[in-house]
C-alpha cells in the first residue's frame with residue numbers, strides 16, 4: 001500500500017465536511033516531533049496537528065497515563081459520577097490560575113465545546129445577551145462557537161444576534177492608521193456607550209494571539225487597556241487559550257504576556273496531548289448557575305483526563321514553557337534571516353512556539369498554499385492561516401529542539417525559493433482547497 005492508496009481510501013470513505021486539506025498527507029504513525037507517512041517517510045511536524053500534539057507524538061508520560069487509565073477506567077465521564085482523573089485534572093488546572101478567585105472547572109472535548117459552553121453560560125447566568133469578540137477570531141466549529149467568531153471561513157454560519165465584532169489591532173495593519181490599538185480602544189469606548197451598551201454585554205472573548213486570523217500578536221498594552229475598559233461595565237473577560245495557551249508562547253498562559261487576568265480561561269488542543277479534551281476555568285457563580293446545561297455523555301472521561309494530567313505534569317516537570325521561549329526565539333532569529341532574502345515574506349512574528357510567517361497575499365499566486373505543499377514534498381508539515389490565506393502558521397510540539405529548527409529552516413528556505421521560482425504549479429495544488 002502506498003501513501004496514495006491510503007489517501008485514496010480516505011477520500012473514498014471520509015467526507016469533505018470535516019476536512020481542511022493542503023497536500024496528500026496519509027499518516028501511519030508518529031514519534032517525538034515527527035509523523036510517519038504510509039511510505040515510511042518521516043516528516044518534521046511544525047504544526048503538531050494544529051497545536052494538539054503539544055508533547056509531540058508517543059510521549060512516554062502520555063502513553064503510560066493513558067494505558068493505565070484505559071486498562072482500569074473509572075467510569076466514562078463526570079456526567080453522573082465523579083472520577084479521580086477528572087477531579088485531579090480540575091484541581092491541577094485551578095492551581096495554574098490562582099489569581100482567578102472562586103473558580104471551578106468545566107470539562108469538554110474540544111476548543112469549540114469549551115467556547116460554546118462558556119458563551120451559553122455567561123449569557124444565561126448574567127442575563128446579558130451581548131458578546132464582544134474580534135473580527136478574524138476563530139472560537140470554534142460548532143454552531144454556538146461559530147456564532148461568536150469572526151473568521152472569514154465561517155461566513156456561512158449564523159452569528160449570534162448580540163455579537164459585536166471589533167478590529168484586532170495588528171502593528172502590520174494599523175486600524176485607522178494607528179498601530180498601537182488606541183483607535184480600537186476609542187471605538188470600543190464609544191460602542192459601549194451607544195449601540196452596544198456595556199451593561200448588556202456578558203463577555204469579551206479574546207485570543208491573546210489571534211492565530212487562525214493570521215497569528216497576530218497584539219500591540220503592547222492593548223489587551224490590558226481593553227480588559228480594564230470592559231471591566232468598568234462588569235463585562236467578563238474570556239481568554240481563549242485553546243491554541244496558544246499551555247506554555248506555547250513561552251509562558252504557561254498566553255494572557256500573562258499582556259498583564260491582564262481573565263475571569264474565564266478556555267483550554268483545548270494541547271491539553272489532551274492529541275486526545276479529545278477541553279476545559280474552562282470560570283467563576284463558580286457561572287459554572288454552578290444550573291445543572292444539565294452544558295453536558296455531553298463523555299465529558300470528563302477518565303482516559304482523556306489522565307492524558308490532560310500527564311500533559312500538565314510534563315509541561316511543568318520538563319519546563320516546556322522555557323523550551324518554547326528559547327527554541328522559539330532561536331526559530332524567529334532564523335526566520336528573520338530568511339526574511340532578508342525571500343521577497344515573498346512580508347513579516348515574521350510570534351511568541352515562543354506560536355509563530356506566523358506572513359507572505360505576499362497575492363491570491364493569484366497562492367504563495368502560502370504552494371509553500372506548504374512544497375515543504376510537505378521536502379519533509380515538513382505546516383499549514384497556513386490568515387484572512388487572506390497568506391500566513392504560514394508554526395505551532396510545533398513544545399519539545400522541539402534547535403537541531404529540529406535548523407532542519408526546518410533549511411527546508412523552508414528551499415520551499416520558498418522553489419515557489420518563487422515557479423516550481424509548484426496551480427494544477428499541483430488544485431485538489432487541495434485549504435481555506
Ligand SMILES: Cc1ncc(COP(=O)(O)O)c(/C=N/[C@@H]2CCCCNC2=O)c1O
Pocket residue numbers: 020050110111112113115138139140141207211212240241242243244268269
Ligand atoms: C483559538 C481557537 N479556539 C478554539 C478553536 C476550536 O478548537 P477545536 O477545533 O478543537 O474545536 C480553535 C481551532 N482552531 C482551528 C481548528 C480548525 C482547523 C484550522 N486550524 C485551527 O487551529 C482555535 O484556534
